Amino acid sequence: MSTPHSLCLPVLDFSIMNDFGPFGTLSPSGFTRWVIERTRAMPEGWATRRLALMLRRLVVQSLNGSPIDLETFGIKMRLHPYNNVCEKRILLTPHYFDPEELALLATRIKDGFTFVDVGANVGWYALFAASKAGASSRILAVEPQPEIFDRLTFNISQNPFGTVKAVACAVADKTGELTLFLDPNNRGESSVKIVSSSQTDAIRVPAVTLLDLFEREGFAHVDAVKLDVEGAEDLILDPFFRDAPEALYPSLFIIEDGRESWQIDLPKLLEGKGYKLIMQTRMNLVFERK
Secondary structure, three states: OOOOEEEOOOOOOOOOOOOOOOOOOOOOOHHHHHHHHHHOOOOOOHHHHHHHHHHHHHHHHHHOOOOEEEEEOOEEEEEOOOOOHHHHHHHHOHHHOOHHHHHHHHHHOOOOOEEEEEOOOOOHHHHHHHHHOOOOOEEEEEOOOHHHHHHHHHHHHOOOOOOEEEEEOEEEOOOEEEEEEEEOOEEEEEEOOOOOOOOOEEEEEEEEEHHHHHHHOOOOOOOEEEEOOOOOHHHHHHHHHHHOOHHHOOOEEEEEOOOOOOOOOHHHHHHHOOOEEEEEOOOEEEEEOO
C-alpha cells in the first residue's frame, strides 16, 4: 500500500484557502441537492448541456463560496466549484466528463495496473482508475499547484483504495524548478506555457521529466498515462521518447488535444514510436501501442 503523498522536492511555502473539516459536514441539501440529482440524471445532448450550465451557475451562486461534499460513482470528493472548471464539471455533470476516455481506460485495467495521471487536478481520473483497479495497482497523481494539490490529497484520503500516490511537482522537459503560469479564473488550468491572455499569476514549482518520474518510482513498466498540461504535452514527450528505454513506453496515452499549441507534430512522433490513434474526442487524443 502506498503512502498518501510524495514530494519531488521540498514543500513550497504557499498559503491556501481550502476547508479540510470532516467529509460529509458539507453535504448538499435543499435546492442544491435537488439540482444535483436532476442534472446528474440528464441525458447527453446540446439542450441538456445548456440547461445544466445554467443550473450550475445558479448552484454555484447559491453556495456563496462554500465547498461541497459529494460521492460520485462511488468516489468521495470535496469540491470547490468556483475557480476550477474540473470541479464544476464533477459537481453537476460527471457523466459528461470524458465518458469515452474513462470507459476505454476501464477496459485496460488489469492486475498490477500502473497508471500515471499528469495534471491530476483534484484527482478525478486517478480516483476513477483506483476504483476499478485492484490492490496490486499503482497509481500516481501528479499535480504541481499547491492549492489544488491539497484538494487532491484530501480527496485521496477520503477513499479506501490505498493505491493512489500524489506527487507535488510539474512534469516538464528537464528536472529542477520552473515557472508555472496560472489562470486566476480556472485554478485547474496551469502550464509551463502562457496559454491564454487571462493568465496573470505565476509561481515557482519543482519539476521533473517523465522519465525521471518513472525511474524515481521504480517502474518496470507503465500501462497508461493521462497527460493534461495545457499545451505543453510536446515539451514532455519529445525528450521522453529521446531518452527512455522502450520498456518504459506506456501502452496507452490519453493526451489533451493541444495541436494548436504544440511546437512539434506530436501525433507523428507517437506514430513513429509504434502508437496508433484509437480515439479522438472533443477534448482528447488517445493513442495505444501494442
